[in-house]
Amino acid sequence: MDTLLRYVVEPLLPPARPLNMVRVLRITTTRQCWMQCAFCDFSQYAPLVGHHTASPAISPDHIQQAVSAASYDLIKVRGGLTVWEPWSYFVQLVRHISSQSRAPIQAFSAVELMHFHRVEKIPLRDMLDELRWAGATSLGPGGGELLVDEWRETVAAHRLRSAEWLSIQQLAMESGLQSRAMLLVFHGITPELIQSHLHALQAIRDLSVIEIKPLRTASSPMAYWDPPHLLELLAVVQAIRTQWPHVDIVMNRTLLSEDALTLLHHHGVNHVYITAKEIG
Amino acid sequence: MARPLSWVPVLDVSHSAVTPFTLRQISVFVRSHNGYGHVLTRSPLPQDFDCPSWTYTAAPIQGPWRMPNASVLVGKLEDPEMDIMLEIPANNPDRSPALIDLAICTAMPGCRWIVYRKPGVGAMAASHAILRLASLYPHASLWLDQPSIGWDLAAYLLAADDRLQLLHIPDQELSQLVDIATALQRPIILHDFGPHKALPMAALPQHAFLPPVPSSDMTSLPVYPGYL
Ligand code: SF4
Numbered sequence: 001m002d003t004l005l006r007y008v009v010e011p012l013l014p015p016a017r018p019l020n021m022v023r024v025l026r027i028t029t030t031r032q033c034w035m036q037c038a039f040c041d042f043s044q045y046a047p048l049v050g051h052h053t054a055s056p057a058i059s060p061d062h063i064q065q066a067v068s069a070a071s072y073d074l075i076k077v078r079g080g081l082t083v084w085e086p087w088s089y090f091v092q093l094v095r096h097i098s099s100q101s102r103a104p105i106q107a108f109s110a111v112e113l114m115h116f117h118r119v120e121k122i123p124l125r126d127m128l129d130e131l132r133w134a135g136a137t138s139l140g141p142g143g144g145e146l147l148v149d150e151w152r153e154t155v156a157a158h159r160l161r162s163a164e165w166l167s168i169q170q171l172a173m174e175s176g177l178q179s180r181a182m183l184l185v186f187h188g189i190t191p192e193l194i195q196s197h198l199h200a201l202q203a204i205r206d207l208s209v210i211e212i213k214p215l216r217t218a219s220s221p222m223a224y225w226d227p228p229h230l231l232e233l234l235a236v237v238q239a240i241r242t243q244w245p246h247v248d249i250v251m252n253r254t255l256l257s258e259d260a261l262t263l264l265h266h267h268g269v270n271h272v273y274i275t276a277k278e279i280g
Numbered sequence: 281m282a283r284p285l286s287w288v289p290v291l292d293v294s295h296s297a298v299t300p301f302t303l304r305q306i307s308v309f310v311r312s313h314n315g316y317g318h319v320l321t322r323s324p325l326p327q328d329f330d331c332p333s334w335t336y337t338a339a340p341i342q343g344p345w346r347m348p349n350a351s352v353l354v355g356k357l358e359d360p361e362m363d364i365m366l367e368i369p370a371n372n373p374d375r376s377p378a379l380i381d382l383a384i385c386t387a388m389p390g391c392r393w394i395v396y397r398k399p400g401v402g403a404m405a406a407s408h409a410i411l412r413l414a415s416l417y418p419h420a421s422l423w424l425d426q427p428s429i430g431w432d433l434a435a436y437l438l439a440a441d442d443r444l445q446l447l448h449i450p451d452q453e454l455s456q457l458v459d460i461a462t463a464l465q466r467p468i469i470l471h472d473f474g475p476h477k478a479l480p481m482a483a484l485p486q487h488a489f490l491p492p493v494p495s496s497d498m499t500s501l502p503v504y505p506g507y508l
Contacts, residue, residue: 229463
């Protein structure tokens, strides 16, 4: 197979679906993570014992004002992995947020669930039910960057495996949480990687959202790696649209030019996250 | 083979008259681009000055019409979405008034159409206008002004029609052209509008499939460096 991702030119016809701007409140619980994924800005050594330099995760007081001050279309709660607070703390945090706002809450991801599942030995299904009880509406796509184990072992060796990520998404849907997939795109990504990832995603029944994440590696170990070119992003959108004509394709507005956004919309991106506020 | 993408290094000194300092600036520019370069100037360069290619941007109607390696900016065509500057080679000695008739210029061999996107025109309108122009005039030599078109739209347009080329690319943004060439699998050639033969650029660096992470870093459990 060709090792180069090929964009096939499409004429710019009026888009099939309108572009939906989603105002997002982003809450980052902690910016430290022990997992060392090479593409992540949070991947740094955090001490496990002795003199802690890891600061505690965000507190409910800290977010109170921002959550209730404005209306958002989505509240995202995400962060690194901390061993400082227990799982119950984060469930209460989500509960607190949902009591302050009516916006849908995308809380944590399969990575956090697996972490606490291992550390605290709580059954995954119970954790998902607790999240649902606390008010979360969906599970974040974290951990599903590229569901190709060979790639994951090289850049994120401690993460859960593709099959584990997929099972957690399935369990989440059974618990009533919407499942979201993602696709990390970097410069030089090959058609094989994209196709393997999309093939793995076929395992999720009723997949409704795929978030395309262009690699941004400002302060991560992979800082030397280039972000994807627009033509690569367009090719990825085409690949997704071919398999899922009706899935919602989401991208973050940050760092996309007006022209890039127009072109992506014409090729099939139909939701854009705009960070209305960021805390933590 | 895929049609190459052009890199024409352009130096714009049209904001001031030609002085010895400007001439020196031009020489340095050309030397630093391997002997290639295109210069925009509003007064003619001296006959004995060695410049591979240049455009006279403010030529009077009765001006000198035979200048080696030079082109003349003859006028502008306007459209709601774009401006088109027309340049023709300055090699016609008879100073015919027909030379400033734009309709005739467009059909002249060697005429360059330089397309500028008007401010505030969206990507969709601009791309439709440019691709329509390209299909209406299949033999025209169409050059897109990179700064006004923008890199994102330029990438789409170059993918959509391989007869389009970019002009006025700032040197420090050349990597963007390289990225487009990589994605479209087209070579890049360095040239100007003078008589020199185009120079193919060296093969582009490619990323390895996977980043070279030392395996010991990734397979051992993370330990705070302070405890090692
Ligand atoms: S698990 Fe998530 S937060 Fe932690 S390093 Fe990996 S990508 Fe970053």
